[in-house]
Amino acid sequence: MLKKNHVMDKNEIASLGASLREIEQKLLKPGHQAGHTKIWFQGEEPYFDMFFECNNDEILWFQFTLRGKSLSWDKRKPEWQTGTTNELCLNDVGFYAATKTIDNDHQPDWGFIYLVKSILETRAKEPIFAQALALFK
Structure with a gap:
């Protein structure tokens, strides 16, 4: 679990x-509409996805x-939404990725x-990461 202040060294x-x-595209469902693509990145840690x-x-x-925290952005409502996932809960349902739920924070967690x-900036030269960083402006 992340510390409340989310401080990590470089x-x-x-x-x-x-x-x-x-993750290979063939493992993902196609987008809802024609022309939509989905891109999934997974980190080495459990429950680390983008x-x-x-x-x-x-x-x-x-x-x-x-680590049990979530950040999301949607073009239809372009503002940051943070929350807590159920992925670190120790119950039978929490072991299945398809059952992930997010409890949204009332106020954005700016530390997260x-x-x-900061994590995205480590890959800023790659197009999708650069596009994601542009959302922060």
């Missing part, structure tokens, strides 16, 4: 960013989960938002 941030690997839904290289939806931005 080496841990770099390690997390470097561990993200793109998802994108795009249309013509434009991010429509983004979700990042790490800045941590996610």
Whole structure:
């Protein structure tokens, strides 16, 4: 679980960013609409994922989960939403990725938002990461 202030040293941030690997497209359901693509990255840690839904290289939806915390953004309502996932709960249902739920925070957790931005910055030269970083402006 992340500490409340989400402080990590630069080496841990770099390690997390470097561990993200793109999952093969054939493992994902196609997008809802024609032209929509989904991109999924998974990190070495359990429950460390990043998802994108795009249309013509434009991010429509983004979700990042790490250590029981979540950050999401949706073009239809372009603001940051943080929350807590059930992935670290120790019950039978929590072991299945398809059952992940997110309990949204009432106020954005800016410490977590800045941590996610720092992790994305480690891969800023890659197009999808650069596009995600542009959402922070």
